[in-house]
Amino acid sequence: MGTDKKILPKRIILMRHGESAGNIDQGAYATTPDHKIPLTEEGRAQAREAGRKMRALISAQSGGTCGENWRVYFYVSPYERTRTTLREEGKAFSRRCVIGVREECRIREQDFGNFQVEDRMRVVKETRERFGRFFYRFPEGESASDVYDRVSSFLESLWRDVDMNRHQVDPLSELNLVIVSHGLTSRVFLMKWFKWTVEEFERLNNLGNCEFRVMELGAGGEYTFGIHHTEEEMLAWGMSKDMIDDQMVRVNGSRETLNDCCTLQLDEYFDLLDVTDDEE
Template sequence: MDTSRPALLVLVRHAESARNQAKKGSVYFADTAARQVVRGVPDHLIDLTADGHKQAEQTGHAIRERFGAFDHVFTSGYARTEQTAEGILAAYTTAERAGMHVKADLFIRERDPGFAYDMTTAEAEAAFPWLNEYWQTFGGFMARPPGGESLADVTGRVHTFLNTLARDHAGQKILIVTHGGTLRCFRFLLEGWTYAQAQKWPRGQTPANCGITTYSDNGSRLELVDYNRVYWTVGSAADGI
């Protein structure tokens, strides 16, 4: 039997974060009032909202019922993924949690957003008047935000992470709490997407907060079982990182 991959891979996008709430799905902040609550907070320290904590807890009960315990749980190490993982794992018993190894891995962190991280739309357009044309030319997978990473860059480190899973965690059940952009990179690699498929999420397929994507070993590869299943009933499925 070929055991060169995990038996089960469950990917969860983090629950609603303070930036999700402030940006309301936009690339930049609408105005200075919108960004005030999170201005100056680096991406890795952005917390979940109150609704986000509830989303994680509700999702945890569904995950436990559907999948049981995992061998390993990985987060990106960002506050919002660690808090989401904590909310999910709260559904498990003390004994079950003791058997699950939780670890942060920087290879599955979100795309570095670059210099425009805290900018409003007006500020970004003034600072980088060429950016929209550049983005239209290279597309949402290859283009790099000024000072940041492209999703193609992120895919390189996700590839390294998946190789590590194959080497160290073959045959195991793995839970990963990560980010929307990083999730697109996982799908690119695991499902053999073309560059054209990876340019943007198809209409209606942007990953929801705490959306669950599942892959199972079919004997030759990790096969997609379902994408972006949501089990919580509080808050809103915000776009963005």
């Protein structure tokens, strides 16, 4: 059992894979298993550029070079396009910066079934729009709610890793966790993390290829997008004003502050007409 002091990650960075063959030709899924869909050359270039930007961001915000005070630990989906994205992205990081990589099956793409016939999938996705993106389960595949369950399990494991200091990071170094995954999986991860509702999840737009979003530990001990991202960016992601306000409170607020500012959705479920239990 780990005995070292728990070191909270300074940043948790979610990144989607680069452009894949399936992104430019839906017919690729009819002949190639989803997990074997490769990156395009453009996708490889996107990953290398994203790696350079990510390293520059971490280094600049940490106020030093890699050898001084920051390290990175990667979690990666087992799909070919995410693994290749990490290989290309990783070219921006020296070996000394990277303290570990773990392939994690629970952050794989939503399962859409087996080989995907393009015409049939078009009809299926139209049905999903009518049914609702979160609860619609693809024939022979998963719903977003199924993905939510396995991502929840992954988060429990991630926090056990943190609690037991399995990342083995030097206490003097900032720990950065980078999760290289997929668009829907990343949105579900955020839904679970920030306790967003199904309706709030349905608002969210997908990440672009090799787009990454940075959650940083705020002064009050809460993770937030409000340090590295603007309110305009979050609005473009599909976040509501309440969701954005919550992110901004997290920059300096503690859990107690959040509880004071958040109605915990009471107004949606209860008619709070009075503040007392006394009856007339």
